[in-house]
Amino acid sequence: MNEKDCIFCKIITGEIPSEKIYEDDWSLAFLDINPVNTGHALVIPKDHFENIYTTPDETLARLSLVTKKVAVAIKNAVDAEGITISMNNEPAGGQVIFHTHFHVVPRFEKDGLKLWPQRKYNDGEISATAEKIREELKD
Numbered sequence: 001m002n003e004k005d006c007i008f009c010k011i012i013t014g015e016i017p018s019e020k021i022y023e024d025d026w027s028l029a030f031l032d033i034n035p036v037n038t039g040h041a042l043v044i045p046k047d048h049f050e051n052i053y054t055t056p057d058e059t060l061a062r063l064s065l066v067t068k069k070v071a072v073a074i075k076n077a078v079d080a081e082g083i084t085i086s087m088n089n090e091p092a093g094g095q096v097i098f099h100t101h102f103h104v105v106p107r108f109e110k111d112g113l114k115l116w117p118q119r120k121y122n123d124g125e126i127s128a129t130a131e132k133i134r135e136e137l138k139d
């Protein structure tokens with residue numbers, strides 16, 4: 001999806017309405033129209049990047065600081081007992097809108113949200129997997 005067809009780019013320009021909660025020169029936060037819990041927000045850079053892989057380091061770093069600021073404000077505003085921050089990348093990762101964004105989800109002890117089922121590793125699988133990842137991270 002390019003910038004022209006991007007819903008979040010249209011939210012930035014005001015072409016699509018949104019409930020904005022924070023804005024500066026290069027970032028925007030607004031409420032998700034289909035919230036997990038009331039106050040669920042999305043934090044985006046104003047420049048269009050598709051996902052985490054193509055977002056410049058500096059943009060991501062600054063975005064994480066805005067995300068923290070917004071998270072604390074949401075927590076106080078809705079009396080949340082916790083905050084879950086997540087980012088979906090690529091369709092298999094659950095991404096539906098292809099403009100980099102962090103979800104900021106206020107959480108409550110009894111909100112019943114089960115984020116994901118977990119499993120056990122098979123024998124030797126954890127060390128073999130860690131080794132492959134360490135190889136990828138080598139300079």
Ligand code: AMP
Nearest residue numbers: 007018031032033034088094095096097
């Ligand atoms: P993701 O699966 O991470 O790509 O999530 C995209 C999110 O954008 C979903 O949670 C949608 O509810 C939300 N969303 C889609 N369109 C809008 C919109 N016009 N205003 C606010 N949130 C939106």
Ligand code: ZN
Nearest residue numbers: 006009048099
């Ligand atoms: Zn966009």
